[in-house]
Amino acid sequence: MLVFLLRRLMQSGVVLLVMSLLVFVGVYAIGNPVDILINPESDQAEIDRTMAALGLDKPFWLQYLIFLRQALGGDFGNSFVHGTSAMQLIIHRMPATLELAVAALLIAVLLGIPLGLWAGLRPESRSGRAIMGLSILGFSLPTFWVGLMLIMLFSVQLGWLPSNGRGTVTEVMGFPASFLTWDGLKHLLMPAFNLALFKISLVIRLTRAGTQEALLQDYVRFARAKGLSSARIVGVHVLKNILIPIVTVIGLEFGSLIAFAVVTESIFAWPGMGKLLIESINLLDRPVVVAYLLTVVSLFVLINFVVDILYSLLDPRIRLQNQAN
Amino acid sequence: MKKILEVFSHSRIEQVALLVLVLLVLGALAAPFISPQNPYDLAQLNIQDGRLPPGSTASLSEGVQRYWLGSDDQGRDMFSAILYGLRISLTVGVSSTLLALVFGLSLGLLAGYFGGRLDTLIMRLADIQLSFPAILIALVLLAVLGQGVGKIITALFAVQWAYYARTTRSAALVERRKEYIEAARLLGLSTPRILFRHLLPNCLPPVIVVAALQVAAAISLEATLSFLGIGLPITEPSLGLLISNGFQYLLVGMYWISFFPGIALVLLIVSINLVADRLRDVLNPRLQKQ
Amino acid sequence: MNMSVQPPILDVRNLQTHFFTSKGVARAVDDVSFSLQAGEILGLVGESGSGKSMTGLSILGLVDAPGEIVGGQILFKGEDLLTMAPERLRSLRGNRMAMIFQDPMMTLNPVLRIDTQMIETLQAHQDISRAAGNDRALEVLGEVGIPSPAERLRAYPHQFSGGMRQRVAIAIALLNRPDLIIADEPTTALDVTIQSQILALVQTLCRERQTSLIWITHDLSVVAGLADRVAVMYAGKIVESGAVEATLNHPLHPYTQGLLGAIPALHERGRPLHLIPGNTPSLVNLPAGCAFADRCPHVHAACAVSPPVFVADEPGQRHTVSCWLRHLAPDAAPQ
Numbered sequence: 043m044l045v046f047l048l049r050r051l052m053q054s055g056v057v058l059l060v061m062s063l064l065v066f067v068g069v070y071a072i073g074n075p076v077d078i079l080i081n082p083e084s085d086q087a088e089i090d091r092t093m094a095a096l097g098l099d100k101p102f103w104l105q106y107l108i109f110l111r112q113a114l115g116g117d118f119g120n121s122f123v124h125g126t127s128a129m130q131l132i133i134h135r136m137p138a139t140l141e142l143a144v145a146a147l148l149i150a151v152l153l154g155i156p157l158g159l160w161a162g163l164r165p166e167s168r169s170g171r172a173i174m175g176l177s178i179l180g181f182s183l184p185t186f187w188v189g190l191m192l193i194m195l196f197s198v199q200l201g202w203l204p205s206n207g208r209g210t211v212t213e214v215m216g217f218p219a220s221f222l223t224w225d226g227l228k229h230l231l232m233p234a235f236n237l238a239l240f241k242i243s244l245v246i247r248l249t250r251a252g253t254q255e256a257l258l259q260d261y262v263r264f265a266r267a268k269g270l271s272s273a274r275i276v277g278v279h280v281l282k283n284i285l286i287p288i289v290t291v292i293g294l295e296f297g298s299l300i301a302f303a304v305v306t307e308s309i310f311a312w313p314g315m316g317k318l319l320i321e322s323i324n325l326l327d328r329p330v331v332v333a334y335l336l337t338v339v340s341l342f343v344l345i346n347f348v349v350d351i352l353y354s355l356l357d358p359r360i361r362l363q364n365q366a367n
Numbered sequence: 368m369k370k371i372l373e374v375f376s377h378s379r380i381e382q383v384a385l386l387v388l389v390l391l392v393l394g395a396l397a398a399p400f401i402s403p404q405n406p407y408d409l410a411q412l413n414i415q416d417g418r419l420p421p422g423s424t425a426s427l428s429e430g431v432q433r434y435w436l437g438s439d440d441q442g443r444d445m446f447s448a449i450l451y452g453l454r455i456s457l458t459v460g461v462s463s464t465l466l467a468l469v470f471g472l473s474l475g476l477l478a479g480y481f482g483g484r485l486d487t488l489i490m491r492l493a494d495i496q497l498s499f500p501a502i503l504i505a506l507v508l509l510a511v512l513g514q515g516v517g518k519i520i521t522a523l524f525a526v527q528w529a530y531y532a533r534t535t536r537s538a539a540l541v542e543r544r545k546e547y548i549e550a551a552r553l554l555g556l557s558t559p560r561i562l563f564r565h566l567l568p569n570c571l572p573p574v575i576v577v578a579a580l581q582v583a584a585a586i587s588l589e590a591t592l593s594f595l596g597i598g599l600p601i602t603e604p605s606l607g608l609l610i611s612n613g614f615q616y617l618l619v620g621m622y623w624i625s626f627f628p629g630i631a632l633v634l635l636i637v638s639i640n641l642v643a644d645r646l647r648d649v650l651n652p653r654l655q656k657q
Numbered sequence: 658m659n660m661s662v663q664p665p666i667l668d669v670r671n672l673q674t675h676f677f678t679s680k681g682v683a684r685a686v687d688d689v690s691f692s693l694q695a696g697e698i699l700g701l702v703g704e705s706g707s708g709k710s711m712t713g714l715s716i717l718g719l720v721d722a723p724g725e726i727v728g729g730q731i732l733f734k735g736e737d738l739l740t741m742a743p744e745r746l747r748s749l750r751g752n753r754m755a756m757i758f759q760d761p762m763m764t765l766n767p768v769l770r771i772d773t774q775m776i777e778t779l780q781a782h783q784d785i786s787r788a789a790g791n792d793r794a795l796e797v798l799g800e801v802g803i804p805s806p807a808e809r810l811r812a813y814p815h816q817f818s819g820g821m822r823q824r825v826a827i828a829i830a831l832l833n834r835p836d837l838i839i840a841d842e843p844t845t846a847l848d849v850t851i852q853s854q855i856l857a858l859v860q861t862l863c864r865e866r867q868t869s870l871i872w873i874t875h876d877l878s879v880v881a882g883l884a885d886r887v888a889v890m891y892a893g894k895i896v897e898s899g900a901v902e903a904t905l906n907h908p909l910h911p912y913t914q915g916l917l918g919a920i921p922a923l924h925e926r927g928r929p930l931h932l933i934p935g936n937t938p939s940l941v942n943l944p945a946g947c948a949f950a951d952r953c954p955h956v957h958a959a960c961a962v963s964p965p966v967f968v969a970d971e972p973g974q975r976h977t978v979s980c981w982l983r984h985l986a987p988d989a990a991p992q
Binding site for chain 1: 511
Binding site: 259260261263264265266267268269270271274278279282283286357 | 717719747748749750751752755756758760763764765766767768769777778781782826829
């Protein structure tokens with residue numbers, strides 16, 4: 043187990059290093075670093091000072107090491123626009139994005155698993171086919187377009203749901219959250235559903251395929267021979283078996299939810315870090331962009347790492363093998 | 368041609384998809400000839416015709432008698448704008464896919480044929496890249512590169528190449544063990560000749576299917592990025608940019624400026640997906656025999 | 658012993674289970690009839706594809722699409738299983754009649770603990786607390802010879818060997834003290850030494866509590882030591898059935914003779930084994946006559962017409978065979 047952990051940890055480290063190099067090369071080497079990193083409104087003296095401070099006169103590899111050291115300390119410089127630490131800005135916006143992503147994940151699971159089970163149990167039925175048709179649409183329709191259609195229908199035409207912002211927020215353990223107030227919930231519903239759309243389709247497919255495969259297994263036949271009710275067979279015997287791969291995939295998808303939140307946050311004016319990224323790109327606020335990219339990449343690597351460990355904890359077969367070793 | 372129609376004769380939905388796709392592509396190609404107005408010639412626009420709902424009669428704009436799909440805030444005929452937007456969306460999607468196809472295919476062939484360190488290096492790179500969502504990769508690149516047609520093509524290229532490399536490699540791994548490659552080697556043919564004349568054609572079918580699906584994904588991603596304002600510049604109004612322009616008006620009930628380009632985009636993406644799906648069945652040799 | 662007076666536990670009459678495939682209708686079980694008394698052990702013998710497993714599954718109502726029971730009656734203690742409400746059938750399954758499957762590696766759910774899988778079987782049929790269920794599970798695990806059952810109850814299936822898993826499956830079948838157990842080749846996937854242990858275990862347990870048993874196997878030698886009666890299936894039909902002694906000592910059907918000839922005998926070393934030529938026929942589009950005709954050493958013009966069942970009663974026991982030879986030369990049974 044320890045060997046496994048260490049190896050995964052090292053792999054994660056390598057991926058992080060590669061990504062940091064990519065961002066570094068992109069921001070520092072391809073563009074003119076002076077343009078990118080120094081406020082265009084500063085005078086020559088300030089430019090020289092900043093260049094010296096950033097070490098742009100030093101050789102390339104040394105610059106990268108300095109960048110790396112500062113990045114490890116969470117120091118990406120100050121935002122040109124807001125004047126405060128770029129990392130602080132990201133951290134400030136992160137709870138909103140996380141709330142949105144978690145809500146989307148919940149929706150994907152709560153809708154996707156029952157629908158997938160249904161379609162898996164009745165693959166030939168009209169309802170089963172309809173569910174699969176919807177999941178194909180969910181895969182191929184551009185998320186932002188569906189978001190627009192949702193706004194058009196529920197905000198503009200029907201006036202049921204608000205189209206932007208987080209609504210009333212309350213503090214939960216020091217973080218602002220929308221889901222505890224009715225108003226906040228109404229604001230959360232549509233963006234979360236929009237973000238979840240792709241994942242719902244994914245969960246439906248996984249669950250359906252898993253169910254169909256599980257139904258052919260001998261243990262299901264044996265469970266029927268034991269006289270168990272179909273509710274127990276599907277709800278315990280089948281579900282518990284297919285849940286392991288589904289949980290793994292859903293866990294891995296959490297990172298991509300955060301990445302895709304960029305789109306949803308922009309449509310629904312959700313004040314998360316994705317919206318901040320787009321604003322920063324448009325305003326050429328490079329320190330914030332760099333801070334965002336490296337934060338999300340780190341989150342990604344962290345999630346992959348945690349899911350790997352979770353997977354080995356979830357499956358009794360793997361779990362006990364590890365104990366034995 | 369007859370064969371193509373035969374292939375599509377099984378399913379009504381796929382027939383419709385093929386028809387829609389052909390119409391959209393023809394419309395995009397013929398945009399300058401069939402659109403009532405050149406939407407980017409400012410002389411042809413009249414600001415007084417701005418934001419007219421679908422079906423309105425034109426007052427002053429040249430060429431346009433009636434705005435069947437309404438007009439945008441500049442008095443631009445939406446139907447014309449959509450035809451021109453389709454041109455741009457298709458150009459960006461197809462060209463980035465072709466570039467990535469050539470690059471990924473070559474790397475995949477090399478990796479599959481030679482194996483060893485080269486294979487490990489290429490595939491590791493592809494694996495790392497594929498573990499991140501496409502949109503994140505594109506965001507990194509666009510944040511670094513800035514806006515522009517060339518830049519978004521670069522970003523879409525970077526997002527796609529790994530799919531082709533991986534698909535080609537797995538096909539090449541299977542093919543290189545077959546006798547005809549051995550025979551070609553014994554004949555003393557040069558390595559490039561073996562790679563491109565013998566190995567390549569046999570690895571092509573699965574890659575073509577992936578590419579067909581990827582065109583739709585690339586168009587969708589470009590539209591998304593342009594909608595966010597970080598894709599194409601305002602001078603190259605793709606469908607995504609048109610939708611983005613109409614977004615503020617959608618909130619106040621003037622739906623058509625966003626809605627119709629959106630419908631065009633969705634029709635394009637869904638029809639490509641359906642046709643690509645059919646293509647997969649046709650090119651799959653295992654299914655073909657049945 | 659006068660068993661014929663009591664009503665049978667199980668009475669299968671003209672059972673027909675068909676598979677509706679794209680290639681045609683496969684008659685997996687074609688007009689099968691037999692009955693079973695309380696405490697009786699029946700060996701159901703045949704090659705793979707003969708319909709013996711499907712007969713067992715039909716009795717428990719576990720035939721999956723595209724299979725379907727299209728005709729006949731299955732009377733279990735006088736009640737027809739084929740016409741009763743699904744809920745009633747479920748309440749009998751795993752309760753009054755239980756089944757053990759071939760591969761113990763596959764029949765236990767890999768992600769559920771043994772105690773869960775045992776207690777749910779009890780709770781599906783009786784109002785019983787977890788604690789009481791746990792006690793009953795412990796008791797039965799002990800009966801099937803699982804060492805330190807209290808500890809093993811908390812384990813997952815993959816922590817058991819194949820033989821131990823099959824014991825657990827048997828324990829699950831025994832939990833509700835059923836009147837009938839159907840065992841579908843439960844020893845085929847196991848090592849030879851474990852096979853005989855399991856065989857002895859099931860035999861003892863069934864004899865002790867007068868449980869009827871249908872033992873489905875392809876191996877006649879297993880049946881010889883275990884069963885009271887034997888029924889031989891070929892291509893969906895029972896071709897011969899009777900008391901074990903009589904049937905194995907004086908087989909009437911050429912197929913049964915062929916099966917017996919294929920068993921290596923310990924005392925006759927060097928005797929050539931008689932293999933039955935050819936393969937089991939496809940169940941789709943079976944020829945009109947006897948399905949065994951093209952593999953039969955005694956094939957005859959009459960075999961183009963499907964043979965009826967002939968009764969060749971021997972003292973005290975019914976012995977039936979479905980072969981024209983019996984009719985054409987009733988006294989000269991071939992060697």
